[in-house]
Amino acid sequence: MNNAHQSGIGVPAVSNASLAARAARAIPGGVNSPVRGFGSVGGTPRFMVSGQGWRMTDAEGTEYVDLIGVWGPALLGHAFPEVIDAVTRTAAQGLGFGTSVPAEAELAEEIMQRMPEVERVRLVSTGTEATMTAIRIARAATNRPLIIKFAGHYHGHSDGLLAAAGSGLATFGLPGSAGVTAEIAAQTLVLPYNDLTAIEAAFAAHSGEIAAIITESAAANMGIVPPAPGFTAGLLRIAHEHGALVITDEVLTGFRASAAGYWGIERTDMVPGQRPDLFTFGKVIGGGLPLAALGGRAELMDLLAPLGPVYQGGTLSGNPVAVAAGLATMRAADAGAYTQLNWFADALARETTSALAAAGVAHRVQRAGTLMSVLFGDFDTPPSGYDEVLRQDTDQYRAFFHAMLDGGVHLPPSPFETWFVSAAHDAVALDRIVAALPAAARAAAAATS
């Protein structure tokens, strides 16, 4: 442990190891979401107790540069003053009423303003619910059963979407999940990403049966794999020619890859009127509290109850405290915030590459707007799909991860993840990372299998 990163103040309370042992007795695997468990990197997970900006501090008082960012929501960094203010002011008025509250429509409007393709918004609590509901709408609207998803894309943990679902499963080497019936699995066609020919073939083989294609706007749950030039336009064209809908999952990329998500980057490449039918959002729009959404064309969204026949509901949907956090986050995420995110991602990519290159570690930096990730191994050409990404050197990542952690930088504990930066990451954060990189690069070089 590097003492330079110890806060030095207060009592070194409880050790991470004892907290992990206690959690393991009460909670399956000691975690409430699998990748938190250090399963693919080994060692003892850190139990965080506080965060401020790019800093987070664990139960032993060790401070880290955070590159997990709550897996997406922390766009502005931790404990951003206006967000904390909005949350505390709202919470003091009551945690929820089971009625509508005024701010729900304000958050919906904030989303619609940034994405004019979204004509109605329904707020839910998790990205999993958002994609599950979008698919239900697509099936109802088309009266067709099948869904196309792409290998390595993650859309939450509903039964029908867990096949070849990227990070969480890739981390543990699982093809899908036990407990999903063959009947349900058969309703999802898993195709290779960035392969329009495979989409054409699926529509030919299942004529009149495919309700929708669901796609991450840029794949970001197998590391970053952006859509190849022309792929998004092609998939929209093919789906619409066959009477199927397109659901663009922006739960991770939304309001992070750019102010209008990854679609905001690609929309100008489309022919006029060509657009996804439904979008899903989460992570950033909850500002760190449980909140997600789906939105899209009015006539599709209006199929939802109470207007239409598609049922969906939620006790905590549109919870006022979560809405306040999301609204404050979206309002503070101005052009300057995205400039800062982009600057930091560029700098992080540049410094990581230079350290890895100096140590002779083959790697590739992947980008999608402000998003970045690093693949370890020989990749002469950018990977376009899951099979290629799975070839990366996970031993090297494990060594790199732990050396960075010892140097006070907390990367995602899996090689199949985005490195999440925030608008709070600054030159001081960068200096700390730059200081940790050489030893981590040498550790990765020594781990070459």
Ligand SMILES: *Cc1c(COP(=O)(O)O)cnc(C)c1O
């Ligand atoms: C995180 C994520 C989800 C699931 O969101 P939860 O809030 O974890 O249920 C869905 N789609 C994508 C692209 C995601 O990154």
